[in-house]
Amino acid sequence: MKCLVCKHNRFKKGTTVLPIERGKAILLITEIPARVCANCDEPYLDEATAQAVQTLANERLSGEIRFSKTREERAVLVAAFG
Numbered sequence: 001m002k003c004l005v006c007k008h009n010r011f012k013k014g015t016t017v018l019p020i021e022r023g024k025a026i027l028l029i030t031e032i033p034a035r036v037c038a039n040c041d042e043p044y045l046d047e048a049t050a051q052a053v054q055t056l057a058n059e060r061l062s063g064e065i066r067f068s069k070t071r072e073e074r075a076v077l078v079a080a081f082g
C-alpha cells in the first residue's frame with residue numbers, strides 16, 4: 001500500500017478525527033484508530049473502522065437532524081470512537 005497523497009509506503013499506527021455532516025449538524029468523531037502515513041500524516045481507515053464510524057454517526061445524528069431543522073444555527077457534536 002502506498003500513500004495516495006505522497007506515494008510514501010511506510011505507515012504508523014495512530015488516530016484521526018473525522019467530521020461527518022448531516023443537514024445542519026456536524027459530528028466530530030475523535031480517537032478513530034487509523035494507519036497514518038509516516039511521511040505526510042495522511043490517515044487511512046480500514047473498511048470495518050470506516051463502517052463503524054458511519055454507524056456511530058447515524059446513531060448520534062439521528063435525533064439531532066430532526067432537532068436542527070427547527071433552528072438556524074449549525075450544531076456541532078463531538079463523539080469519541082469506540
Ligand SMILES: [Zn+2]
Nearest residue numbers: 003006037040
Ligand atoms: Zn503520505
